[in-house]
Amino acid sequence: MGMNETPSANRIHIGLFGRRNAGKSSLINAMTGQDLAIVSNIKGTTTDPVQKAMELLPLGPVVLIDTPGLDDTGELGAARVRKAHQMLHKTDLAILVIDGAQRPDETTLRETEQPLLAALKAQKIPCLIAVNKSELLTEEEKQKIASYFQKPAEVLFVSAKLGRQIKELKEHAAHLIRGEGSGRKIIGDFLNPGDIAVLVIPIDASAPKGRLILPQQQVIRDCLEAGAIAVAAREHELQETLRQLAKPPKIVITDSQAFERAAKDTPGDVYLTSFSILFSRYKGNLIQQAAGAKAIRTLKEGDVVLISEGCTHHRQCEDIGTVKLPRWLLEYTGKNFRFAYTSGNEFPQDLSEYALVIHCGGCTLNEREMQYRLSCAKKQGVPMTNYGTAIAEMHGILDRSLALFYEDPQEGL
Numbered sequence: 001m002g003m004n005e006t007p008s009a010n011r012i013h014i015g016l017f018g019r020r021n022a023g024k025s026s027l028i029n030a031m032t033g034q035d036l037a038i039v040s041n042i043k044g045t046t047t048d049p050v051q052k053a054m055e056l057l058p059l060g061p062v063v064l065i066d067t068p069g070l071d072d073t074g075e076l077g078a079a080r081v082r083k084a085h086q087m088l089h090k091t092d093l094a095i096l097v098i099d100g101a102q103r104p105d106e107t108t109l110r111e112t113e114q115p116l117l118a119a120l121k122a123q124k125i126p127c128l129i130a131v132n133k134s135e136l137l138t139e140e141e142k143q144k145i146a147s148y149f150q151k152p153a154e155v156l157f158v159s160a161k162l163g164r165q166i167k168e169l170k171e172h173a174a175h176l177i178r179g180e181g182s183g184r185k186i187i188g189d190f191l192n193p194g195d196i197a198v199l200v201i202p203i204d205a206s207a208p209k210g211r212l213i214l215p216q217q218q219v220i221r222d223c224l225e226a227g228a229i230a231v232a233a234r235e236h237e238l239q240e241t242l243r244q245l246a247k248p249p250k251i252v253i254t255d256s257q258a259f260e261r262a263a264k265d266t267p268g269d270v271y272l273t274s275f276s277i278l279f280s281r282y283k284g285n286l287i288q289q290a291a292g293a294k295a296i297r298t299l300k301e302g303d304v305v306l307i308s309e310g311c312t313h314h315r316q317c318e319d320i321g322t323v324k325l326p327r328w329l330l331e332y333t334g335k336n337f338r339f340a341y342t343s344g345n346e347f348p349q350d351l352s353e354y355a356l357v358i359h360c361g362g363c364t365l366n367e368r369e370m371q372y373r374l375s376c377a378k379k380q381g382v383p384m385t386n387y388g389t390a391i392a393e394m395h396g397i398l399d400r401s402l403a404l405f406y407e408d409p410q411e412g413l
Contacts, residue, residue, distance in 0.1 A: 006061035007214055008053050009283075009366045012177055013063045015087050017116055018097035020069030023132035026160035027097055028064050031170060032056065048080070049087050058174045065091065070112050085119070086345060090369040093177050094120050094127040095169075100157070101133040103141060106148050117153070123372075126176040129155045130169055135162055186222040186282045190404060191250060193227030198242065200254035200262050202235050204318075215275040215363045219253060238265045251404060253278065256388040257320055260395045271404040272397070276388025279361035281405060283370045284386065288378065290402060292385030293393035295356055296332065303355035304338045305329065308373070310365040312344040320387065325358060332394040347373050350380075357384040 016024040029035055032054060050066040065087050068080035088094070096113060098104060104113075120127045131137075131145055134157035146155045154172055158165040191197060201216055212220075216232075223230040231249070233241040235258035242249070242265070251271040254262035259274060266272045280286045299305070307321045318324060326339055337355075342348065351357065357377050362370045377384035385393075392401040 005053070007218070007363075008051075008063055009214075009362075009364055011053060011061045011063045011366070012059055013065060013090050013092045013366055013368070014056075014059075014095065014173065015065040015067060015091035015093070016095045016097055017067050017070060017084060017087075019071040019099060019112055022069070022097040022099040023160050024097045025066055027095070027130060027132060027158070027166075027169075028052070028066055030158075030160040030163055030166045032064070049083055056170065058171065059177065070116060088119060088123060088125065089347075089372040090366050091125055092366070092368055093173055094125050095173070096120075096127060096129045098129065098131045098145070099133060100131045100137050100141075100145070103137075104145060104148075109148055117149075125368075127153065128169065128172055128176065129153055131155060131157045132160055134164065135159045184282060185226070186219055186278050187251070187253070188222040188226035188228075191223060191226040191228040195226075195228040195251075196245060196247065196249035197223050197228055197230050198238070198245075198249045198252045199230060199232045200235050200238055200252060200258050201232050202255050202258050213363075215279060215361060218363070219275060219278065235261050238262060242267070242270075256391045257324065259388075259391050259397065259401075263395065263397045263400065273401045273404055274388040274392065276361035276386055277392070277401055278388075279363055280386050280389060283362060283365070283367040284359075285371075285374050286389075286402070286405065288374060289359075289385045289389045290398065292356065292358075292377075292383040293389040293398055295383035295385070296329070296390065296393055299329075299333055299335060299337065299355055301335045302338065303335075304340060304353055306340045306342065306348070306351070306354040306357045307359075308341070308347060308357060309343045309360040310362045310369075311360070321360070325387070325390070328391065328394045347376070349376065351377055351382045352380060354382055357382055358390050359384060359386045361386055361388065 016027060018024050048068065052064045054062065054064065056062045067084040067087050070081055070084055072078070072080045096116060098113065117127065129149055134142065137157065142157050149155055156165055156169050156172060158169055187197065199216065199219065201212065220230045231241060231245070235254070238252070248267065248270055251273065252262060252266045254272070254274050256274040256276045263272060277286070280289045307325055309321055322341060329337060340354070359373065374384060388401070389398060392398040
């Protein structure tokens with residue numbers, strides 16, 4: 001991500017779904033005015049979901065998701081269809097593309113399109129229906145196709161080839177998505193102009209060369225937008241930084257890995273939390289994840305713990321997910337557990353074998369994807385926490401790390 005680019009997780013995710021050769025890739029090219037997606041008459045040209053970040057007026061910064069055909073066949077085709085459905089979990093707006101040249105009827109739509117519409121409705125994902133190749137249809141045929149879809153579904157007859165109704169498609173998309181954003185702040189709603197926020201940022205082997213990681217960048221930006229003063233220090237410099245400030249800070253925000261030392265060095269009358277906890281509140285469910293942290297106390301010998309990360313970074317020798325968290329769990333509980341790991345887009349639908357899920361802050365995931373993962377755990381009765389709340393619990397400072405957000409840290413837990 002460039003310094004001037006909107007993070008992918010903060011962009012509107014628009015997924016295009018439909019059968020093979022319906023014209024999903026052609027429609028992406030028509031909407032963007034660029035040859036972004038490979039187009040071919042051969043069925044199944046798009047074999048894996050392809051995500052492209054760009055600016056799309058009047059929507060602004062978006063991620064366009066081109067998906068494999070929903071009618072793909074065979075063992076490999078079934079895997080591609082699963083990948084396409086997996087993209088629903090991060091889709092803020094779906095465009096169902098229908099091949100008008102095939103003159104679909106109610107029977108054929110029932111096979112593929114209607115199940116997708118049902119899934120979209122269940123997940124409360126707004127949807128537009130774009131009937132492509134509409135230049136081949138008569139007005140009577142258009143009316144017949146439109147009659148197959150129940151309100152409030154919006155049906156537009158477009159032509160990617162001729163550029164017809166493309167502007168209208170984008171305007172309808174903007175209208176549907178308007179108001180979907182939460183408008184929430186990461187930390188800015190707790191800061192007043194002139195407040196000082198001290199950010200504890202370790203610079204160690206796992207820190208990327210020459211830049212701050214995404215959560216740190218976003219928290220600094222949020223502080224500045226609130227008119228607050230953001231001060232950064234490494235974990236061993238925190239005490240000296242606090243000593244040199246003319247007035248105490250409102251809050252110390254630390255990398256979760258430095259929680260223990262930051263807690264010792266931060267005065268008790270100064271709020272303390274972590275980047276990961278802020279992101280739990282921002283796009284996750286802080287109450288659910290704090291309760292999940294307390295479930296660590298009830299783990300049994302030999303339980304399976306899933307540690308899941310939203311990104312696919314290169315793992316270091318002291319990696320937090322695969323090394324530090326397992327070690328801290330052993331030290332805190334005195335018990336041995338079995339561990340499973342996932343990263344990136346992979347997240348198991350069936351969580352029944354796990355006694356606990358520990359997730360990263362999810363800075364690279366959009367809110368819808370994070371909410372989907374939390375809902376999976378909640379529906380299956382599996383406690384789910386995140387790195388910040390789990391580490392705070394294991395260092396005995398969970399209540400303190402939540403004090404900024406609740407007068408009573410036990411509220412809702």
